[in-house]
Every structure is written in C-alpha cells, then in structure tokens.
Amino acid sequence: MADLFAPAPSETADAASVPLADRLRPQRLEDVVGQEHLTGPEGAIGRMVAAGRLSSMILWGPPGTGKTTIARLLADAVGLRFVAISAVFSGVADLKKAFAEAREHARMGHRTLLFVDEIHRFNRAQQDGFLPYVEDGTVTLVGATTENPSFELNAALLSRAQVLILNRLDGAALETLLARAEELEDREIPLTADARAAMIASADGDGRFVLNQVETLFSVQIDEPLDPAGLAAFLHRRVAVYDKDREGHYNLISALHKSLRGSDPQAALYYLARMLTAGEEPLYVLRRLVRFASEDIGLADPQALVQCLAAKDAYEFLGSPEGELAIAQACLYLATAPKSNAAYKAQKAAWKSARDTGSLMPPKNILNAPTKLMKQIGYGKDYAYDHDADEGFSGDNYWPEEMRPQTYYEPVDRGFEKRIGERLAYWEELRAKKR
Template sequence: MSDLFDQSGADSTAPRPLADRLRPRALSEVIGQQQVLGPDAPLGVMLASGSLSSLILWGPPGVGKTTIARLLADETDLDFVQISAIFTGVADLKKVFEAAKQRRRAGMGTLLFVDEIHRFNKAQQDGFLPHMEDGTILLVGATTENPSFELNAALLSRAQVLVLERLGDGDLDLLLSRAETELDRKLPLTDAARTTLKDMADGDGRALLNLVEQVAAWRTEGDLSPEQLSTRLMRRAAKYDKSGEEHYNLISALHKSVRGSDPDAALYWLARMLQGGEDPRFLARRITRMAVEDIGLADPQAQGICLEAWQIYERLGSPEGELALAQAVVYLALAPKSNATYVAYKGAMALARQTGSAMPPKHILNAPTGMMKDQGYGAGYAYDHDAEDGFSGQNYFPDNVPRPDLFQPVERGFERDLKKRVEYFAKLRAKRAGD
C-alpha cells in the first residue's frame, strides 16, 4: 500500500514510538468505538455486506480515526493513500486523483484518507465529488470539528458521518495493560497514580501512550503517588475551542444546568469554560441572559445579582472577579424558575408580525390638532386613575385584534403574586365589559 503525501516524516532508524508499536493490526484489536465497529454498528454492517461507502470520521484527537481508516483499506483490499488538508494544495490533489485513476485502470481501488478534512475550503471539497461518484476513490475523511458546520452539503450527502468517542476509563485501562505487556514491565505507579495518569490523558489514547513512555523512562524507587506523578508530568490541557463547537456545547451545558436547578453541575461547567480560557465577560453576559430567560419575574432580584456580578468582575478582574460570577450562577440555579415573560414576549412578536400595521384604537390616541379630534382621536378615553379601583378595563389592542392571553405567570416565586394580579384585573375587566 502507498502512503503518498504522508507527512509523518518517520525515521526508520529511530526507535518506534510506543503508539506506533501498539497500533492495531485488525479492526478487532481497536480499543473502544464499538458504537461504530460492533457487528450491528454501521461499519460492522458495511463490512459484513461488502458495501463500504465513503465516510467522515468525526471525533476528538487520539481515538483511532487514522488507524480505523488504514484497517478499512486492509479489510477491503484497497490501496491506502493518506493526505492532510493542512499540507495539501490543489496541485497535490490533482496528482492524487490522477494516481487513483491509473490504479483503477489497473483494477486496483483507492481508499483516500484525508486528515483534517475540514481545513479544505468549499471549492476544494467540491473537487472530491466527481471522483467519489465515479468510484475512483473511496473517501474517508477525519475531522475534530462538527461536519454539519465545516463540510458542505454536497460532500455530506455522499458520505456517512460516523461519530467516534473519547476513550472511556475501561478503554484506557486496556490500553495501559497492552503498553505494559509491550514494555515487558509494570509501570511504577500506585493504583491512585494510574487513575491520575488516565485523567491526564483526557480520553486521548495517543496522549496516554506518550505519557506512559515518559513514566517508563524514569528510574524510581517504589511506586509513585499521584502527587509525585503530577510534579513530574504536566496535565494535558482539556480540549476547548473558544470559537468552535466546544464553546457552544459547554455554554449550553451551563445554561441547562442552571435551568435544571443544579448548582453543582452549573459550577462545574462554569469552571470548565474558565479553565479553557473562555472570556469571563462572555460568561457574565450569558449568565445575565439566563436570569432574564429562565428566572424572569419569579425572582426579580436575579437580574440585579447578575449585573452586580458582572460589575464586580469588571472592577476586580481575574481570578478574584470570577468568584462573583460563580455566586451568580449558584443563585440562578437555586432561584424559582419561570419563562412566562420569555414565552409572552415571543408570542407578542409573533402577533405583531401577524397583525402588521394595525392601528391602535382611536380612544387611546392623542389629539393635538383639531382635525385629529374631528377624526375621533382620544374620544371616549377613560383616565384610569379616575376609575373605580384605578382600573378602567378599556381595550388597548387594535379594534380588529382579539385580546390574547400572552403573559401567563407560574405558581412559583414572586410570580405567584403576579398571577393573582393578572386574575384580579381579568375579573375587573370582565365586570367592566358587563356593566
């Protein structure tokens, strides 16, 4: 099999890295990803039926995207060609496609593996389409980014997206065991330190094996504790893209944890975003939005607490000011919830679009000129302060718009009192209408 444009640059005389030595030789040896590789999973079914199609492998780093692509080529007797979108230009792609055509004429198929496929622009992605359609290549693309956002619709319609997951604790245990078997010795770690080592890898199998190589090279007396391990190794930074999908995933998790009245989960997601380098000002703005959308008038203080936390952060900066954001998040999570105003506002916007330019009823229009008075502007207006109970019950909607019930407060927090007021005025309005 050929590896045209493979940018690995491996030196055949150098010691092979542990990750390369442990690379699976068959799909059955791949650790994890049974949701994709199992007998009833997409790839298992495709291989059993002999109907492998073009694929997009979407998942975090170090979960086996490249390995799976290589093994698929082995399983299907296709020539494996690997390129990276980072280093490959239009001229290189033309050479790849021409070589694939020559192979096809010789009766050989090509599995073209494209790493970081999301780095290609729309025009470059379109360039794959005719070669996929005529069978010149079977495309397997790998990406860490959401294909829905990064790949064009034409390419996605011709390839099946398979989602690969971070390796779980059991997967990492198995990988550690294989590494120790390959090294022919046990790592000098206590059980707690082994757990710390797995945590440092953060679900990335390649990162774990790199850490294992470092640990295996140490000369130690006895097994290392988690504290000793942490002083010798740097914890791998958690995956977080401040402008990409991870940014939106984590802010969604924070928002829904607040809405779900779970202060512990809300604090966890806040901490994850802050540790990832998120701008605290963005968080302050979104936290205030949560107060408006999900707490509403069930606790009118919530918005003020968020604004105060925002102001405190601006005055103190990081890291001291971040505690104010944490306090606001806890307050919101424990506050009574209501989206009644949010729902009412959306209903009002929909009604406004529906009714277009409907005029207010004439009795609530001002009449600064004689002509406007002659037209009936202001005629029959009842000044509410002069009415019994300070409430006239007049109609304030356009004459041809039936009165809607937009604001429906809930039986939680301060909105209990507002609900009583809504019901009180509704009864008075009905009474005035009947008089």
C-alpha cells in the same frame, strides 16, 4: 495524526527508537478499542467489512480516538489501495495527483481508499473537487475531522458520504491501552492506583495522549510508584517563583487582602495607604480589589464588584491624587460587605470537574439542531421549554449522560446569598416533584 494502538511486532530494526504509540498500532479492526459501536459485527463499519464493500464516509470524533487507524485497517480489510493526505499540508496539486494516480490504478483493477485527515480544513471549492471522483468510484473517500461536519463540510459532500461518530475513549478503553503498553514493555507503569486513575482522567478520552504519558514514565528510572501529586509534578513544568526583591510588595497586598476578608476596614485602609503612598501603581491595587470582590464577597453582595469597577473608572477619569479617594471608597465597601467565597469555591469545583470529565457530550435534547444531520441524530428532540412550564421551571436534566448532577455553588446564609439559597431550595423542591 491521532491513532489507537494494540500490540504488534515492530517493523523496524531498532524497535526501542519507535514511539510506544507506533509500536502499539493495531493490526486488526477488532483490536481498536472504544469504537465497538462502529467496528463490531452490528456496527456500520463491521457490516461494510463483512459485505466486502465500503461507502465513502466521514469519521467525526475527538483527537486520539482512532480515526486514522480505522481508515488504514479498513483498506486492508477489503483489499483497497491506501493513500493518505492531510488537509493541513496538502493543496490542489496534491489532490490532483492523488486523483490521477487513483484513476490509473482503477484501470488496472485496483481501487483506492483516499484518507483525508482534517478534511474540514479544505475550503468549499476544494471540497467540491472531491465530488466527481467519489461519484464515479475513482476513490472511496474516508475523511477525518474533529469538527462538526454540519458546519465545516459542504452539503454536497455530506450527501455522498456517511457520517460516523467516534466516541471519546472512556476509562475502560484507556485502561485497556495501559494494560497493552505494560504487556509490550513487560513491566508495570510506576503509578499508584490513584495516580493511574488521575492520568486516565487527564487524558480527556485521547488514546495517543495517554500512551505518550506512559512512554514518558517508562523513559526514566522511578524507584517508587508515583502518587497523584508526584505524577502532576513529574509531567508538568515547574512554575517560576516570584522576584524576591519585591517581597515587601507581596507582603502588603497579602495584608490588605486578609484585612478585607476579616472585615476590618481600619486595617484595610492602612495597608491600602501604605501601598499607594509608597508609589504602588493604583491600577494594580484596583485589579486586586476587583478580584477580591468576586473571590471573597461574590453574590453575598453583588454591588461589591460594581463598586470596584466604578472606582476603576473614576480613577482613570480623575487620576491621582483625586481618584485615589474612589479606591479608598471601594476598599471600605469591600471590608464592610457580607463575605462569601461560595462563588469562588463553585468556580474551582466546576473547573476541576471540567478537567476531570473532559469532552462529555451534553444531553442531545438541549442542543440546537440547525442542520438536517443534527436533527437526524437527535439534537433538540423533546426539549422542554421552561417558559411553557408551570412556575417557568421544567426541572429538566442538563447534565451529560455519563455524569451525575453535581453541586458546586452552595450560597451562604448571609447577605443577598440568603435569598439566593431560598430560591435554589424552591427550585429543588419543584424538581423533586417532577421526578
């Protein structure tokens, strides 16, 4: 189960054998980082603790944001007996046992906080089984889920529990965890400043993940701080190399690709012939041509991809040798088409942003709100319907609040992309007027 951690003395004799994350387990709610909107004096949890009375709740948030830790500390804060079960490993018998024990302890004046991890994994009937015990106070239910409660939990259960949303940990919160790990270990993490930032970015807001990465770094002798490239090499498995017995195969496909990119249809046709006459699998060549159509031509000529897929269909219909003419036709079309790698570069840049920014929430106004809960928290509010706007363009902001708008796709001034560039410029001009 995913927790957040702050320095605490180890309870075991052999502290070195205990995972770093467990040795950094918080002892107080105020030590949990990144969730001050809930645990602070004005937060829902802070207010409940101050009043000494908890209501049942669902903690909804990404992995590694402190759901389990908060539940455990809540029980300690208000003097409740803490019982934890996981919906992954528990069934009806386990639930019945937990409820029976809670009822026995209630008779002796000891109330129970029942923490259910991955509560969304219980089916509808099992979720209904919680209702009588929550209603009569046998247990105070604290459920944890990474899934949207609106879709995964019964409406009856949701009506009896408060949904509290945990945030993914931002850079400052993750940096706090790194500092606490360094304090506990009495040494610095062997990373340059850039590598440290890269590790925080790769954590995607998950506190346990980043601490596991730190523990890996502390587990070996590193003489010089790692830079980002060194960190990536250290924390990821090496990629297997190609079979060197097929070097000629890769040389020829490389030559074909480069000839196509260089708009030399004669050389491209030569290398295509070399491969096919040598017995290369035609469908392999076609897969590479399809890839080239997207990578090196893209929207400069959208028909390039269509031509390649049509050649694939023709070859599968005719077979060899008749179908090979369709492959040659696709090859010539690609070699003579206007070239652009704008789509390829845009995809790479967008994928990098996605990895770097992780699970940032889109603006709530552009999200659908099919449930009452989602409407209450602002989903779909004030959405600007573009078809109702002048020119069919609202100029709204579609980026997460924590992220500035990015430019990934920059069309070239060739082929069809020249028209696309004009269109983008027109929209940008409209957007500027609406700001």
